[in-house]
Amino acid sequence: MFDAVIVGGGPRAVATVLRVVARRPDARIRMAIVDAIDVGAGATWRIDQPAEFLNNTTSGSTTIHADDSTRMTGPIVPGPDLVDWAAAIVDCGEHSTPWVLEEARAVRPGSFPSRRLQGVYFREQLAAAEASGHVELARIQGTAVDVRDDGPDERTVVLADGTELRAPIVVLAQGMVQALPSEETQRFERAARELGLVYIAPGMPAEQDWGKVPAGEDVIVRGLGANFFDVVAVLTAGRGGGFEPVAGDARGRLRYLPSGNEPILHAGSRRGVPYRAKADGWAEASPFVARTANPDWFRALAAAEPESLDFRGDVWPSIAREFAVAYLAALSGWAPHALTVSLPEALAALDDAESVGAIDDVLTASIDQGADDGAHAFTIDSLRRPTRGKQVSPERWRRQVEQLVESELGSMSSPDEHPRAAVNRAMGALRGQAARLAVSGVLEGRSAVTDFEGWFNADGLFLASGPPSGRTREVLALIDAGLLRLTGPETSVSLDVEAGEFVARSAITGIEVRARALIEPRMSKGKVPATDDPLLRALLDSGRARVHARRARDGAAVETDSMEATGASLEEGEPGLNLVRRDGSVDDRVVVLGIPALSTQPGSAIGATPRKPSPLLAGADVAARQIVRLASQQRQS
Incomplete structure (x- = not known):
């Protein structure tokens, strides 16, 4: 029996543990954190991903510790932001993982760190919370498939392998959730198997097999959003290519130095142009x-x-x-x-x-x-x-x-x-x-x-919300080099079964490309109604959760992309951010944080920035106060 079970091991879980510690519970609180990938870093900031995958926020805009800019009922306990943490590693001169020291040396307030480095930061803040002696953590790698209601005072998180984790309260902190594959995605996956094509379906970039993308061949890329820049990096610089400044260009133009291992990328989307870059400084x-x-x-x-x-x-x-x-x-x-x-x-x-x-x-x-x-x-x-x-x-x-x-x-x-x-x-x-x-x-x-x-x-x-300027300069250099070609707006992709090829065509430019490889660098962006997350599916399909709907002027209910959760009170001892069932009743033993409940928790998808109000940290404090209160009641009964 735990005092709390947290499903999802990324920054919302870490922040919740930190806020529990900040409240100085009268006895050590036992918590289980479940994540299928990496407890502490989660899927987005997993530490085994390529160094080419960068944050699109600066190091100076990253923390997991609350300050007095965020309204909370719990006390403020200072902790290092990403810049201070990296500086401490450099001062120490060593780290158990060698690349961490190397990347920490490059951290500046205006730099864009790798996502894996930020994952190490999150993991070490979680370890420091446990070292405080106020919490005892069980880190469990697994997939949660259900939250069972075992009475008014107990919930049980069920894992795919049959493990059951009991606690008086459960916190759902999954972060970005993926969508069920569309009919088109399933058709493309089937064709890739049957025709020997290469298809990278939508999903997290760190979870894809980029090694199967052929070198020296035409490759179609559908999607020019945030993940597009990850794809370009891992298939160029990640394959031995390099960039050098163009002499005399005061705007920072780069020239690409090919390795010969790159594909030729033909990229398109509805807009037809990539996300705009963040400016220098x-x-x-x-x-x-x-x-x-x-x-x-x-x-x-x-x-x-x-x-x-x-x-x-x-x-x-x-x-x-x-x-x-x-x-x-x-x-x-x-x-x-x-x-x-x-x-x-x-x-x-x-x-x-x-x-x-x-x-x-x-x-x-x-x-x-x-x-x-x-x-x-x-x-x-x-x-x-x-x-x-x-x-x-x-x-x-x-x-x-x-x-x-x-x-x-x-x-x-x-x-x-x-x-x-x-x-x-x-x-x-x-x-x-x-x-x-x-x-x-x-x-x-x-x-x-x-x-x-x-x-x-x-x-x-x-x-x-585009990429760092350095990453965009690399993309522009690849356009100059002819290794990245934009097909144009309103680009659609079809399958020519007889020829055994994917076909991309822009309705605006008429440009058509045929290739035996297709990459879709996009995610579902946390759309809950179509998610394939087994836990959320179990809750929604059974009526123990419902999709948040807004009321239209004609009286119709218009579904959002999020689960419904209650609001949060700033009154100490009050619940908040609790799951709403299909019948409208509230489960005060299940807290939903962040992206799955984004329509009722705006801003919670964004990481925490020092000296700026953070919905992510405010939500973590709401969860922490419920955990501490229920743990205290449990021990008194």
Whole structure:
């Protein structure tokens, strides 16, 4: 019998243990942590993954210890952030794992560490918590398949091998969950087996067999999001290739030095272009200041009647207008010859534009669309459709990709001046405020799910959650070298069974590629209704959990991608973040943390940053107070 069982061994589990220790329980608390991959690091930060897989947040933005910026009921107990921990290793001059010392030497507040190094950091913070003497941990590698209700005071976590772990409380901290394979994925997997093709299905990059991707051959890549950059790294630098600076290029352009072991990558997606990079020193770049969509504007919207606002109609035009203002203001300094009117005239016209279509009309009229071969053309629509849905020739697309390379180099190296960087920065500042607006309950249910949680979140990831600038420079160098070729927007993939080939084709550029290998560098992003996680499936299918739904204006229930959990009170002794059953009752002995309950715990998917409020750490403290309270009650009974 344990005092608590935590399912999932990544940062949410580590943070929960740390918060238990911070509360100084009157007796040692026995906890079991279950993870199929790595207790302490979890799947995302597993320590056996390639060094090429990097975080997309800086070392200085990473901690697992709470400070007074996060509202909690438990006490603050200081601990090292990732930078301090790495510095201590360097000062010591040794580590039981040699590569840890080598990578720690490269850690700076603005650097992007490998994910495996961050995994070691998490593991060592967990070990330090156990060494405090306040907790006793059982680290169990296995797969949880069910949580059995054995009465009002006991839950049992059942593992795939039949092991049963009993406790008065269970914390579900799985993190990112994968989806059930689609019919198309199953068809491609079957064809790969029968026809001798290579197919890398969607999933965690660290869990894939990259060795089977052929060298020197054409390979189709479908997906240009965050995982795409991992794929490019492991198939180039990870195969002996190298990069060197281009002499005289002040923007940091790189040249690729091939090893001969690389494939030729043909990559496409719906947008057709990769996620935008974080700029050099992006954390220190000048902060974005909204012209009208400022905090007061968001607060006024949050005070509206519940479920009364439509995100697309009432919120998005003002955010889009800020993007337009940011772009034009930066363009007036970066390439003033590209403006057809004065900046004050353009801004005045934007003030009168009430719809996104009208905003695009102003942008089209204010910018010389042909200046520098169209390099400065910009509309809100082009963020999602680079050619605005118009078909272009392969040659025109190649010129547009060349412009993209130049724009990214400028955006990364001049984050305070480049128009592209200005739009990225605006999204980075506004998407968090939009998320808080969604939480306030003022968005109509269907709009909240389809618009905010759908395309707007995707746009936010594209513009403001991209890779480190160094990784993007490597991708651009591969484009220059001809080893990475972008097929274009609206790229679809089919299977030619007779030829024994995958076929990729862009509906916009007409570019078609045939290859015997297909890579899909994407994940399900934690979508619970379609998950293949056996534990969540057991809970949902049996009615012991339900998918969170929002109420649409017509009365219909619109399902989100998350499980439903209760809110969290700041009152000491209160439960919180507890699982909601299908019938609406609450299981106060099961706590859900983070991604599986993202729609009711916004921001909890993001790691903790020193001196910034952290939903991840706040949730861990809510779980810890329930663990400590129930353990105390158990011993008194």
